[in-house]
Amino acid sequence: MSASASVVVAVAIAYLALSLGVGLWPSRRASASAEGYVAGDRSLGLLVMYFITGATIFSSFAFLGAPGFAYAKGTAVFYILGYGALGFVPFYFLGPRAASLGRAHGFVTQADLVATRLEHPALAGVMALVSVVAFVPYLALQIRGAGLVLEVLTEGAVPVWLGGLVTYLVVLVYVWKSGVLGVGWTNTFQGVFMLVLAWGLGLYLPERLYGGVGPMFARLAVERPEHLAPPGIGWTWGEYLAAVVVSAVGFSVWPHLFMKAFSARSDRTLQRTVVLYPTFQLFLVPLTLIGFAGVLFPVAPAQADQILPHMLMELRLSPVLVGLFCAGALAASMSSGDAMAHAAASIAVRDGWGRALGRTFSATRERRAIRTGVIVVMALGYGTALVAHYYDVSLVVLLLAAYGAVVQFAPAVVLALYRPRDVHGRPFGTAALAGMLAGALTTVGLVVFPEAQPVTLHPGLWGLFVNLLVLGAWVIRRRGYRDSGSAEGRHSLA
Amino acid sequence: MAPGRPAPAAGSLSAPLGYGATVTRREAGFRGYLAVAAFGLTGGYVGVGAGEPIFGWPRPLAYHVGWVVLTFAVLVWFHLTEPDPAHRDEA
Numbered sequence: 331m332s333a334s335a336s337v338v339v340a341v342a343i344a345y346l347a348l349s350l351g352v353g354l355w356p357s358r359r360a361s362a363s364a365e366g367y368v369a370g371d372r373s374l375g376l377l378v379m380y381f382i383t384g385a386t387i388f389s390s391f392a393f394l395g396a397p398g399f400a401y402a403k404g405t406a407v408f409y410i411l412g413y414g415a416l417g418f419v420p421f422y423f424l425g426p427r428a429a430s431l432g433r434a435h436g437f438v439t440q441a442d443l444v445a446t447r448l449e450h451p452a453l454a455g456v457m458a459l460v461s462v463v464a465f466v467p468y469l470a471l472q473i474r475g476a477g478l479v480l481e482v483l484t485e486g487a488v489p490v491w492l493g494g495l496v497t498y499l500v501v502l503v504y505v506w507k508s509g510v511l512g513v514g515w516t517n518t519f520q521g522v523f524m525l526v527l528a529w530g531l532g533l534y535l536p537e538r539l540y541g542g543v544g545p546m547f548a549r550l551a552v553e554r555p556e557h558l559a560p561p562g563i564g565w566t567w568g569e570y571l572a573a574v575v576v577s578a579v580g581f582s583v584w585p586h587l588f589m590k591a592f593s594a595r596s597d598r599t600l601q602r603t604v605v606l607y608p609t610f611q612l613f614l615v616p617l618t619l620i621g622f623a624g625v626l627f628p629v630a631p632a633q634a635d636q637i638l639p640h641m642l643m644e645l646r647l648s649p650v651l652v653g654l655f656c657a658g659a660l661a662a663s664m665s666s667g668d669a670m671a672h673a674a675a676s677i678a679v680r681d682g683w684g685r686a687l688g689r690t691f692s693a694t695r696e697r698r699a700i701r702t703g704v705i706v707v708m709a710l711g712y713g714t715a716l717v718a719h720y721y722d723v724s725l726v727v728l729l730l731a732a733y734g735a736v737v738q739f740a741p742a743v744v745l746a747l748y749r750p751r752d753v754h755g756r757p758f759g760t761a762a763l764a765g766m767l768a769g770a771l772t773t774v775g776l777v778v779f780p781e782a783q784p785v786t787l788h789p790g791l792w793g794l795f796v797n798l799l800v801l802g803a804w805v806i807r808r809r810g811y812r813d814s815g816s817a818e819g820r821h822s823l824a
Numbered sequence: 825m826a827p828g829r830p831a832p833a834a835g836s837l838s839a840p841l842g843y844g845a846t847v848t849r850r851e852a853g854f855r856g857y858l859a860v861a862a863f864g865l866t867g868g869y870v871g872v873g874a875g876e877p878i879f880g881w882p883r884p885l886a887y888h889v890g891w892v893v894l895t896f897a898v899l900v901w902f903h904l905t906e907p908d909p910a911h912r913d914e915a
Contacts, residue, residue, distance in 0.1 A: 405873070411888040412865040415895045419858065422899070544880025551882070558882045560873045571866040605903045608896040615889060 334649040335484040341653025352519045353504025356511035364696040367509035368438040368676045369592040378514040379603040381521035384610035389666030390475025393659040398635035400621025406562020412574045414611040417581030422604040426597035440588040441681035447746035450759025455686025461585045464732030465674040469711030472667035479659040482639045513668045520661035527658035532616020535623045572787035583739045586673030675703030734773035734790025761804035769797025
């Protein structure tokens, strides 16, 4: 191993050790119950809630995908700022309502709330299945991202399988031991680290390469104007709009984020988290600057997603700086991967195994089962990451289908929170389930056969149309049946 | 409105919009902003690319950063002007 690779490895190990310490520190603060492990005894304050939502959303994609997207597709990358600005706003209203119901009925997961309020246990099973299927490729992307960064920055001395394994063993230990409190405090530490690093690199690279951000864009406007023209290279307006809408709808219903409504100390804490959330978007701005800085870089990377590590290596920067970037990329990967593993295990055990399959647990057994679930989910994610890496399987297609499928939860969540029963007092469970299934199947079908779309949009958006159509048709049909039934009743009485 | 609370003064942010609506002026303003912002961040993006940079930044970037900052400001206003959070309806 070269001297510079050794420095990078040393910085990465120091960072992982620090993360482990921060993650293990709160392990004794939560109760031994499942509620303590999954929802932190509903005790999280504003600082942790702010970073847990922000850092969870900014995954490996932030440090690798966002600069790569700007590098390859130009202004299309701003769709991320578009959905991020508004996407969390519905949670200002949904969050406190969910939290209030959680406190009253002991809910700690989204599926738990929806299935109970809409009185259909199958909803818990379907939502648990879709959530876990959605989380595994997402988690695999994070593990692969961590492995790739370490491999590139150590010039191959640390292979993908080893980098991903070591990083996620650290995650496994603190999630297993500390539950959501470990996730929350490491996300706070990692979030601060990422913010500082992103702004540092985002200003430093344009300054070093072009003399500043303004001169960089002036040169781009002359030499590569297509990178500055909306809606971006290779995107139509329809695709841009659909990406913003689907991502914004998905924001408030992703199970691992929604669950945080049950972890907050108070409704005001939740609302303040939403109010402050747009400031986290400003963290993405420097990362897009890095991508634009790469457009005129003399040597092209092998893949667009590698533009940032590629530039760092080509510029022969100090190994300590490269090591710090490596730690930042690991932070981005870990801060999303930990929340997903924790949420997937909680949902699989509590909603899938417990509620849908009718298994009852004591509090201690449930906590133990969820901890075992964390190990299983991590193993599945690691296996998927290795298969995807060594057989060159695209996880993005799986992720697209998963994201589109999760968006189908939105109508059921809104009904469960605001209108669980119709005017006759009957729950909307069957209608919501039918809509959810129809929407999810439509999404998966259009991901596999994209040419079947009448207009090219995000498949999840078509799924949401179908979902709402089926839900509406079901409700109208039942209302008609009820009305005609009442009319017949009146006739027979007459 | 929760029992025992005084009626909001006419013309205040907490007063109903009027014309039979129960929505307050504050809520109507917030919903209106969200509708405009949703349009601005999707369809309203058309035509932003042309023209001189703003503070050296290309217009699409300045436009999006502007929306983020404006949304933050509106959320702060909406949160701080909430009449009495203790009286919000419980689910």
